[in-house]
Amino acid sequence: MQKDSIVEIEGVWFGYDAARPVLRDINLTIPRGAVVGIMGQSGCGKTTLLRIIMAAYLPTRGTAKVLGGATRDLDRDGLYAMRRKMGMLFQFGALFTDLSVYENVAFPMREHGELPEELIHDLVMLKLQAVGLRGAAQRMPTELSGGMGRRVALARSIALDPRLILYDEPFTGLDPISFGVIVRLIRELNDSLGATSIIVTHDVQEALGVVDYVYFMAAGQVIAQGTPDEIRSSSEPFVNQFVNGKLEGPVPFHYPAQDYGADLELAAS
Amino acid sequence: MIVPREKIVQQLRERLERLGSRVTSIVWRLGFASRFLYYLVMHSGTALRRFRLTVAEVYFAGVLSLVIILVSGLFVGMVLALQGYETLQRFGASESLGVLVALSLVRELGPVVAGLLFASRAGSAITAEIGLMKATEQLSAMEMMAVDPVARVVAPRFWGGVISMPLLAALFSAMGIFGGYLVGVQLIGVDAGAFWSQMQAAVDLRNDIMNGVIKSVVFGIAVTWIAVFEGYDAPPTAEGVSRATTRTVVTSSLAILALDFVLTALMFTGGNTK
Numbered sequence: 001m002q003k004d005s006i007v008e009i010e011g012v013w014f015g016y017d018a019a020r021p022v023l024r025d026i027n028l029t030i031p032r033g034a035v036v037g038i039m040g041q042s043g044c045g046k047t048t049l050l051r052i053i054m055a056a057y058l059p060t061r062g063t064a065k066v067l068g069g070a071t072r073d074l075d076r077d078g079l080y081a082m083r084r085k086m087g088m089l090f091q092f093g094a095l096f097t098d099l100s101v102y103e104n105v106a107f108p109m110r111e112h113g114e115l116p117e118e119l120i121h122d123l124v125m126l127k128l129q130a131v132g133l134r135g136a137a138q139r140m141p142t143e144l145s146g147g148m149g150r151r152v153a154l155a156r157s158i159a160l161d162p163r164l165i166l167y168d169e170p171f172t173g174l175d176p177i178s179f180g181v182i183v184r185l186i187r188e189l190n191d192s193l194g195a196t197s198i199i200v201t202h203d204v205q206e207a208l209g210v211v212d213y214v215y216f217m218a219a220g221q222v223i224a225q226g227t228p229d230e231i232r233s234s235s236e237p238f239v240n241q242f243v244n245g246k247l248e249g250p251v252p253f254h255y256p257a258q259d260y261g262a263d264l265e266l267a268a269s
Numbered sequence: 270m271i272v273p274r275e276k277i278v279q280q281l282r283e284r285l286e287r288l289g290s291r292v293t294s295i296v297w298r299l300g301f302a303s304r305f306l307y308y309l310v311m312h313s314g315t316a317l318r319r320f321r322l323t324v325a326e327v328y329f330a331g332v333l334s335l336v337i338i339l340v341s342g343l344f345v346g347m348v349l350a351l352q353g354y355e356t357l358q359r360f361g362a363s364e365s366l367g368v369l370v371a372l373s374l375v376r377e378l379g380p381v382v383a384g385l386l387f388a389s390r391a392g393s394a395i396t397a398e399i400g401l402m403k404a405t406e407q408l409s410a411m412e413m414m415a416v417d418p419v420a421r422v423v424a425p426r427f428w429g430g431v432i433s434m435p436l437l438a439a440l441f442s443a444m445g446i447f448g449g450y451l452v453g454v455q456l457i458g459v460d461a462g463a464f465w466s467q468m469q470a471a472v473d474l475r476n477d478i479m480n481g482v483i484k485s486v487v488f489g490i491a492v493t494w495i496a497v498f499e500g501y502d503a504p505p506t507a508e509g510v511s512r513a514t515t516r517t518v519v520t521s522s523l524a525i526l527a528l529d530f531v532l533t534a535l536m537f538t539g540g541n542t543k
Contacts, residue, residue: 083412090409107416
């Protein structure tokens with residue numbers, strides 16, 4: 001593993017069904033301290049790749065090295081030891097609905113240590129202050145807006161000061177103000193914690209404003225990579241269509257179907 | 270019309286294949302559920318060490334089921350007394366009403382009816398809660414925080430249910446006896462002394478009460494095991510959780526009735542061989 005990289009994916013193949021691989025020969029490196037975007041169309045395999053990184057799935061072929069070790073070699077204790085150094089923001093927050101905002105953020109601290117209550121209180125307030133929701137500490141998740149819920153989940157994911165933070169579609173369903181807040185928090189928290197962040201998203205324009213480097217995926221493969229400026233000016237037809245939201249391009253508007261006339265039974269008449 | 274022999278053989282083969290596939294699927298699922306129970310028991314350390322997690326589930330499964338258990342117990346006892354008196358008086362044995370009510374409740378109706386009510390009220394709620402936690406990625410979030418959801422979420426609910434069920438069955442029986450007293454003694458006029466003293470003389474601690482307790486413990490394990498397994502195994506969709514909840518109630522009810530027959534047969538045989 002390279003000294004300055006925190007994740008290395010080498011020749012990874014993966015499929016839920018052996019006949020239809022979702023990931024095909026993926027190679028990528030996530031440098032330490034960077035905010036890296038993995039972008040592409042829905043269904044291109046980027047969330048599956050994120051699950052390979054968090055060791056929810058093991059590669060069918062190839063190696064995924066995360067935080068210094070190959071995920072394939074980890075036993076249960078090793079896996080949990082690795083995950084204690086990671087934070088994850090799920091697409092819709094995945095807050096525990098039976099716990100208050102305060103208890104949600106305190107949850108990882110209570111589960112992984114015998115910290116005194118005063119210290120837990122101070123740490124929770126510190127994390128909630130970082131996402132601007134200290135005043136909502138006693139609210140229940142059902143009383144929060146979508147954007148607030150995402151910020152609480154972000155506070156929970158950084159509760160143990162992780163070295164690697166994973167974001168699964170963090171911008172989905174957010175209003176412009178909440179979106180701006182989340183973008184700013186991702187950058188600020190990454191830099192202030194000295195962490196590394198991986199953002200999986202299809203909100204390309206929004207994400208290009210926050211990431212340092214981008215891997216672009218299509219049909220289970222990395223088809224382009226580079227800095228945000230390089231991606232914006234890419235001549236690769238798929239990237240160009242996707243970044244600029246064009247109707248015409250390698251991704252057709254119509255899902256494959258039989259002849260339109262045959263469907264309308266025009267030939268018979 | 271003559272059906273070709275090949276077609277009959279083909280149809281027969283298809284039916285046998287479907288039957289075989291169904292049986293294999295049931296056996297596979299039973300094996301999976303057994304391995305799940307083994308894993309759950311082996312990872313119950315958190316639920317027992319941090320006992321307040323289990324106590325919270327005793328409240329959820331047990332205390333919140335109290336109203337339905339107590340009210341049902343009262344009415345079952347009252348109906349037993351009415352029906353029992355009707356039959357007993359024909360034989361001039363109406364003073365044995367207390368024995369009839371108590372034995373029926375302690376040996377049979379208490380554990381069985383409380384078990385069925387427990388499956389409907391608490392079992393379905395446990396399945397729905399765990400299933401929804403899975404569908405909203407709360408269990409995945411725990412995994413990502415290096416917290417085992419079976420140890421943190423499933424085990425406390427399992428032990429909470431196992432502890433609650435015998436207590437609820439005992440309260441059901443006690444309430445039923447009180448209902449029987451209200452109808453038999455207060456309403457119909459059976460002698461109170463005969464009602465209680467005959468009950469005290471006829472109900473045996475080991476053969477009647479302990480057998481009832483054993484039944485309620487077994488039903489508690491069966492219902493809660495089915496409930497947590499169905500919730501944990503539910504497809505993470507609205508339809509998946511809904512189907513899992515229904516399966517919990519149906520499977521638990523059938524399991525209670527089947528186990529009741531097996532346990533009663535074993536206990537009855539045990540009584541005869543003395």
